[in-house]
Amino acid sequence: MTGRPFGEAFRAELRELLAWRRDVRHFRPDPLPDGTLERLVGIASLAPSVGLSQPWRFVVVNDPAARGTVRASFTACNADALGRLAGDRAALYARLKLAGLDEAPCHVAVFADRGTAQGHGLGRLTMPAALDYSAVMAVHTLWLAARSEGIGLGWVSILDPGVVTAALDVPADWVFIGYFCMGYPAAEDSVPTLQREGWESRADPASCLFFR
């Protein structure tokens, strides 16, 4: 594993994966093959983590009652968000499909274990959120690995974190990062849904770059 960098063909394909990734909200109902999630979590565990703390916690949600609580939280939070909009923007919001909770065969909640002893506290004394950020990078790693196999992932953030955390009975020092729908996409698209639907479009990357 020395002699890197990687070749131009790989780099081009990596850029294509990044561009094509998508947040998937339309799933086919067929389940992931046995062992798939375990394998993807293994790859996700290669993500960077502060102090090698690996604080990501993947909670697979199969219990119908827990799924129902999450679904109800999404419905309530989404209605609240809609209620704050007016006019065309409200009409457009109401048309968006923002989660695949009903169809996705696999549901995973991700937490960051703020209390983990792994890593012996290194690097997180002044920035404890570095643990949360490590869990986010594990999610992103899982996302890319899944997509490279044709498996879609959709991030649901329109939820009450307290409600979801309580429903899943996890330790008190776990911070809720997000709730993820996984499964095979019903369709593929290289343009973000929100851009296709006229909600928002991508900014010029140069507008995110500053010099001091």
Next chain:
Amino acid sequence: MTGRPFGEAFRAELRELLAWRRDVRHFRPDPLPDGTLERLVGIASLAPSVGLSQPWRFVVVNDPAARGTVRASFTACNADALGRLAGDRAALYARLKLAGLDEAPCHVAVFADRGTAQGHGLGRLTMPAALDYSAVMAVHTLWLAARSEGIGLGWVSILDPGVVTAALDVPADWVFIGYFCMGYPAAEDSVPTLQREGWESRADPASCLFFR
């Protein structure tokens, strides 16, 4: 860009990149070629973001006074962290090289713009930290793209976020995510530094997977 998933050769190479990535703390001093950072930020801007908000803000730090403030904050925070340890653990910590601030030719601070209008607020009402998480995924995307070209990145979290933010004169609603050293690595290694140095080792991924 339809007809995906990607092939097995690409997926194997992606896993290799993820495994080999490393947090780099030993840099050669030669600068990145002109335009490299702009190109990498363009790729990073393909990262997922809540509501297509693209809230990442990359601040390239060239000013010697600002770099000096960051360096001093690292020194103070690192000494404080060492002071909380005892015995063998303190001795081991003192031997670790935790940042490449002195050698890395390129310094980038990353923030999440909690006040951005882009995305029209979608998806972040109940979880405003989703903006921070989006910026983290842009960092991770930049990290992977850079590494695939042989460019190293090191995440410095042993800093006082308030000190760094003040030194860089950014808007008040920007949340500091991390400070990054970039440049060509002085060496390559497929084993995490903290594991090689005996600080911590990787956990079994199965220990991060739970079922409800």
